[in-house]
Amino acid sequence: MTDPQIERKLIEIMRVISESDKPIGARNIADELQNRGYNLGERAVRYHLRILDERGFTEKHGYNGRTITTSGRKELDDALIGDRLDFVITRIEELIYKTDYDPFSKKGNVIVNLSTVDKDDFDNAIDVMKYASSGDISISPNIKIFEEDSDPRVYVPPGCVNIATVCSITFDGLLLKSGIPIKPAYGGIIEMEHNDPVQFLDMISYSGTSIDPVKIFMMRHETSVLDVLDTGNGRILANMRNIPSSAIDKTKEVLKYLEDSGIGGVLSIGDSSDAMVGAPVEEGMAGILVAVGVNLVAAVEEAGIPVATSPVSMVLDYSEMSKL
Structure with missing residues (x-):
């Protein structure tokens, strides 16, 4: 019997092929898998495609790529989306483990998002991101x-x-390295009034989704980051993580060191079991609400510049990054 991990990858590859209106090649499949949280290179994709070909689920069209067969479409229809529910959080935990940024030397790995823009739009995109970086979003x-x-x-x-922009999941890695147990909880859209978070308008649990929550909300184009920058009112992307209530003081100390080094974005810290801006917090836990790094990119989209973003993409040494 094939390994369950391989089976999940085969199903996702078939999904990508089925969603294409023409034959699609291994490189394009690998790119789309990366967008969906699967770190699978072109060579690995070719290996999995051979398996699908042998099973009769895909058909090769020379150098043009593959299409899905009738048998493959039936297999895809029978596949359970639950097979991928734990994948996103597993990927996040892997990157959290690799995070080792030192706020004093300003060196070490942070988690980053990757956003792709056309070269012709690059200068305009950077101008918008510079403006967006002037706010606390x-x-x-x-x-x-x-x-x-x-x-x-x-x-x-x-x-x-x-x-590459710094991802808010970096906080999870750095707090964990400081001995603070932490768990990503929700990602979603936050209503802002007078630059303060008021309410989650919509949110998705990291442990119950097959696609990164932030990516889902970016695809919906529901933000109004530029309005928040101009007026203090609007909608931004944010996520929440949970820590033990007993760790609040130490957490605030670590977050202060990070803010002093240029890494901020914390909107609020809850210190009770009450719902925090509409998001439930377990008894004995506290919530940390953070504005996500791709709000810079959401502003670019709002300005009418096409951009494709893969949140929580990889780790990168912060010393390689430069200020906008």
Whole structure:
């Protein structure tokens, strides 16, 4: 019997192929899998495609790529989405483990999001991100630019540029390294009034989704980050994590060190078991509400500039990043 991990990857590859209106190749499949949280390279995709071909679920069309067969579509219809429910949180936990940023030296790994924009839109996108970084709606004003073939760690589509922004899950890794048990809880849309968080308008649990919650809400285009920057009122992306209530004082100390080093974005810290801006907090736990790093990119989308974003993409040494 095939390993369950392989089976889940095979199902996701079939999903990608089925959603394409023409034959799709291994490289494009690998790119889309990365967007969905699957760290699978082109070579690994080719291996899995051979398995699908042998099972009769996909059909190869020369160099043009693959399409899904009738048998493959039936297999896909029978597959349970539950197979991927734990994948997102597992991927996050892996990156949390690799986070080792030191706020005093300003060096070490932080978790980053990767956003792709067309080269022709790059200058305008950076201008919007500079403006957005002037508000308290993101983690850090520091970014890293990846151009085509400039770095073997990152694939950049032809004619495009990738922009790395600091991901809020970095907080989880750094608090964990400080001995504070922490667990990502929810991601969603927060209503802001006078620059203060008021209420989660919609949220998704990290432990109960097959796609990163922040990516889902970015795809819905429901933010109004530019309005928040202009008036203090609007909607931004945020997520919440839980810590033991007994760790609040130590948590605030760690967060202060991070803020002094240029990594901020904490909107509020709850100190009771009451619901926090509409998000439930377990008894004996406290919630930490953080504005996510891709709010900078959401502002770019609101300005009418097309951009594709993969939240929680990889770790990157913060010293490689530069201020907008």
